[in-house]
Amino acid sequence: MGWGNFTFRKMGEKVVISLADCFQGYHFLNPTSIDRLEQISEKLICKRNSVLIRQDKIQKDIYFLASGLARVYYETADRQITLDFVSPGGTLISMNSYVHDTPGYENIDLLEDSIVYKIDQKQLFSLYESDIAIANWGRKMAELEFIKAEQRTMSKLFNTAQERYAELLEKYPQYIQRIKLGYIASYLGVSQVTLSRIRANIP
Amino acid sequence: MGWGNFTFRKMGEKVVISLADCFQGYHFLNPTSIDRLEQISEKLICKRNSVLIRQDKIQKDIYFLASGLARVYYETADRQITLDFVSPGGTLISMNSYVHDTPGYENIDLLEDSIVYKIDQKQLFSLYESDIAIANWGRKMAELEFIKAEQRTMSKLFNTAQERYAELLEKYPQYIQRIKLGYIASYLGVSQVTLSRIRANIP
DNA sequence: TAAAATTTTTAACATTTGTTAAAATTATTC
DNA sequence: GAATAATTTTAACAAATGTTAAAAATTTTA
Known part of the structure; x- marks a missing residue:
């Protein structure tokens, strides 16, 4: 928390x-x-x-x-x-x-x-x-x-992986940049490729 | 437990x-x-x-x-x-x-x-x-x-939904028959159709 | 017991997501 | 700062699962 x-x-x-x-x-x-x-x-x-x-x-x-x-x-x-x-x-x-x-x-x-x-x-x-x-x-x-x-x-x-990613960005703005995408993807429950697609904003 | x-x-x-x-x-x-x-x-x-x-x-x-x-x-x-x-x-x-x-x-x-x-x-x-x-x-x-x-x-x-279904069958053999498939499917995290496919043994 | 209601299975199709692999970008090290 | 290593993005394809809808089976009710 x-x-x-x-x-x-x-x-x-x-x-x-x-x-x-x-x-x-x-x-x-x-x-x-x-x-x-x-x-x-x-x-x-x-x-x-x-x-x-x-x-x-x-x-x-x-x-x-x-x-x-x-x-x-x-x-x-x-x-x-x-x-x-x-x-x-x-x-x-x-x-x-x-x-x-x-x-x-x-x-x-x-x-x-x-x-x-x-x-x-x-x-x-x-x-x-x-x-x-x-x-x-x-x-x-x-x-x-x-x-x-x-x-x-x-x-x-x-919540969708997309929504949860937005939540993360809000909660850890200062850290998120330094965390490997693979870690974040597995937290969201999707593959790293899917997270890349989310970040690229393919809705 | x-x-x-x-x-x-x-x-x-x-x-x-x-x-x-x-x-x-x-x-x-x-x-x-x-x-x-x-x-x-x-x-x-x-x-x-x-x-x-x-x-x-x-x-x-x-x-x-x-x-x-x-x-x-x-x-x-x-x-x-x-x-x-x-x-x-x-x-x-x-x-x-x-x-x-x-x-x-x-x-x-x-x-x-x-x-x-x-x-x-x-x-x-x-x-x-x-x-x-x-x-x-x-x-x-x-x-x-x-x-x-x-x-x-x-x-x-x-674990896969299939494995978890097998676990459930083992844990609640006497109840499982009376529980609606929709409830079980949502416990397993799949749609009811997918659970039907699992039960039909499509591996 | 027949009729109605509920539940389960099956089918057909569309969509999403994973996988593999290569290209592009970014970070690290000497 | 160039070279190497690590990370991230993109592409192409395959596979699994969801959705919708109808058919079959089962249970409940009158």
């Missing part, structure tokens, strides 16, 4: 969102609980093209994207399908891995130089058991991520 | 799952907390074709399906797309409505005579604030529903 109602600043041209704002994006949290979450977080400075999550590896931890851009995708032997692009303030998570401690479905790469905060799953789970505010915050996180995923599904089911 | 590891009985030919087992399907719960949840639940006996949830109405409550079969679908002016079929032990919820108290996306109808348990959202939310076990159970519910939705998305992205 991008940078909705966050208090953010610019550094050069880069949007940077604080970790506390990433947390509060899901649900109000009292300062004590924020502090507990911050204590199990680690700040990482990552280069463009860094790999955060691989589908064949267990990746239980959660990442919050403070700045930059990420791509989430599924992969099989013969195909790669982009599920989502995530902008600052968003969360990078392989839900299946996070919940079940087994390899999940998603791969997540960073498309730009980025700042991410990594939260240790084991310590987070133990906070869930002891701090009811954090337990409810974690519930909200799952609920809101569900709704976001549902909105993506709805959009894919009911 | 159907009737995985539940202790169920048959009544005539009907699978019936207890409310406590519906709860425990998500996460272990202690007897006290189960009791608290049961106290805010209401049992409903519903006829085939009953409407549980409408996308234009606020439907904050959650339903657990003890027996019968439900269909979840999205609808626009010109199209109706089936998202999921839910069998006993499953949960019927419009997540957006449940979380945001506004009309959600899904319509949910019962395709068979069914028994459902309705949980009052307001009372559930107040249990979330006072009972940390229930808060974590609610978190698990959202997380696992997310994963189920993700699996459906994966299946739709990577």
